[in-house]
Amino acid sequence: MRNFFAVSFSRIGLPTTGRLSRLMVAFLAILSIAVQPVAAQSILRDAETEALFTDMVAPLVAVSELDADEVEVVLINDSQINAFVAGGQRIYFYSGLIETADSANEVQGVMAHELGHITGGHIIRFDEGAKTATGITILSLVLGAAAIAAGAGDAGMGILAAGQQAAMGKFLAFSRVQERSADSAGARYLGAAGISGRGSINFFKKLQNYEFRLGIPQEDSYGRTHPLSGERVTLLRDVYQQDPAWDKPSDPEIEARFQRVKAKLLGFTSDPAVTLRKYPESDQSVPARYARAYAWHKSAYPDRALYEANNLLKTAPDDPYFLELQGQILLESGNPDGALKSLRKSVRLTNNQPLIASLFGHALIATEDPQYLDEAAQVLKAAVNKDNRNPFAWYQLGVVYSQKGDLARAQLATAESALLERNYAGAIRSSQVAMSGIPENTPDWIRAQDISFIAKAEFEKNNRRR
Incomplete structure (x- = not known):
């Protein structure tokens, strides 16, 4: 599900001789593009969502023979329908994909596919495809430049254009092979985990409809990083229908939790008016109340938000995430004292879940x-x-x-925060102030020194890129 390129190569025409150097630089830069750094994205963190993702991916990880402690699912605040892996064993989901999916089973199909990329080492092997394409490009640049130098300008530029096309075709073909490999691995993992492939097929059909709406040609997948969704449906349907899990229903508990998280996510990320249209007052279900609570809170109507949260707690007084919501609304509407009881209970029920605990700590300070x-x-x-x-x-x-x-340890904690937010200049300043006030060679002093070294290296690296 990764999109490495967002360039319309059909629009690259034959440039004039004076643009030769820019053409070389531009094409080589295009070949070096990979998934956008996650640092540039807005990561969403939520205790309930992360617990759900962990439980959804666990049976797939178990059959993939990956280490369950190393695989992590991360949510990015982006309305695109996308997911990718970018080194290590982290799977990144865009919020738009979660909002588009109708079931947890559909998302598990995408999880299985992305695990196929991890087990196939596709991020590591990305360089193989790039090197092949780059070799073709460099050869065409050399031959084209020689022809231009000999006075055959049109022939030289033709060689350059043909070289670009050949290189890109080679790279895209390499990418499509990886996608098909991940599809095949994902199908194996779903079957071995006893999870139906219906969700995977349904989600590919959604993507196919999306391609139709965008007017993407459906004749063949040449010029694309991925096979056409229709091709994938045709190939995978036969595989899934032969699997014993095809008619197996999804875990009802997982599906109910997914609908809650989906509604919660929509309430948090979308315009409140959109949320209230999708989940009107006439809908008294748990997901609807969840979504409206976030929409009203986001609209600065704390009384209405609390009304929904309180009604949720009437149905499940010990639900830690409903308690978290109630406490968050009270805290952020200016009543931290009122939030303490709910948040303290939520922390206890979740065995000190760190995200909820940090909110509780904030409420304690805010009093x-x-x-x-x-x-x-x-x-x-x-x-x-x-x-x-x-x-x-x-x-x-x-x-x-x-x-x-x-104050010294206050600066050390500030340095930790700044480093995580990639504020390297701030991390350098705070870590150095911390070192000046903490006894030398103690664990805290050594940590401050480590932060300083890391931040300086990243700061210099970023400056070199500019």
Whole structure:
């Protein structure tokens, strides 16, 4: 599901001789494009969503023979219908894909496909296709330049254009082979995990309809990184229908949780008016109330948001995520004292889930009551020990240290937060201030030094790119 290129090659015409160097640079730059760095994307983190994704992908990871502790599903705030892997064993889903899917089974089909990319080493092998294409391109550049130098300008430019086309065709063919390989692996993983391939077929049909609406030619897949969705449906349907799991229903608990998360995501990311049209007041289901609670909260109607959250809790008073929602609404509408009971209970029910714990720590600080500072420090330290990739938790811990008078460790926590947010200049400043106030060669001093080294290296790397 990765789209490495977003360039219309059919629009590359024959340039004039004076544009030869720009042509060389442009084409070689195109070949070097891979998936956009995730750093440039907005990552969405939510305790309930991450728990669901973990449970959805677990049976597929088990049959793929990957290490369950290494595979992670990450959600990106982007309305595109897309998913990809980008090194390591992380699968990135765009929020638009979740909103488009009708069931958890459809998303599991995409998960299986992306696991096929991981087990196939396709990110590592990306360079193989690029090197082949680059070799063709360089040869055409040399021959074309020689022809131009000999006075045969039109012939030289023709060689250059043909070289580009051949190189790109070679690369795209390489990419399509990888996609078919991932499709095949994904089908095996779904079958071995006892999960029906119906969702996979249904989602490919959605993509096919999307291609029709965009006017994408359906005759063949030449010039594309992926096979046509129709081709994939035809090839995979026979495989899935022969599998014993074809008629097996999806896990009803997983499907119910998916509908909750989907509604919650829509309420959080979409315009409130869109959410309220999709989930009108006449819909009293749990997903609808969930979506409306976020829509009303986002619209600055805390009373209406609390009304929905309170009704959710009437149906399930010990649901930790409903408690989290209630606490979040109270906290962000200016009532942190009122939020403490809900958030404290949510943290307890989830065994100190770090994202919820960081929100609870924030609420403790926001009361501005000194009696809560020790508890806030304890909660936030536990949160970053379980999940040290949460810049919000590190920032809040820095606030606690500052209010307790430990300015050096406040700067260390700020440096951690800045590093995670790729604010390398800020991380350098804060880590150096921390080192000046922490005893040398202690664990905290060494960590501050490490942050300084990492941030400086990244800062210099970014400057070289410019």
